[in-house]
Amino acid sequence: MSRVSATEFKNNIGAFSDAAMHEPVIITNHQRDRLVLMSAEEYRRLTNVPDTPPDDRKRLIRERANYHRDTIIELAQR
Incomplete structure (x- = not known):
């Protein structure tokens, strides 16, 4: 799982969006985990939402x- 700062994510959104298709990307703010970016397919699998x-x-x-x-x-x- 990748971990990036919000600034890094903002500056490289395309690369991290592509990475999230393979594994979740944790986005941090002030060194605290804030968000997780993942593929829609993985989200549906985890939430059982077809x-x-x-x-x-x-x-x-x-x-x-x-x-x-x-x-x-x-x-x-x-």
């Missing part, structure tokens, strides 16, 4: 948000 039409995706998002509703509310109140 390549679905937009209306179905909205339904899936609503279902998952409802499923995690209490956790989301608790985190929002922190």
Whole structure:
């Protein structure tokens, strides 16, 4: 897994986007992990979200948000 600063990522977005097709790229800010860039295929594999039409995706998002509703509310109140 590659680890790059946000500035490095910004200056070389094409190269890191290509790299993310093969392995996740961790983007740091002030030496802290902030984001992970990965291929859409890997994201779908990890989240079990099939390549679905937009209306179905909205339904899936609503279902998952409802499923995690209490956790989301608790985190929002922190």
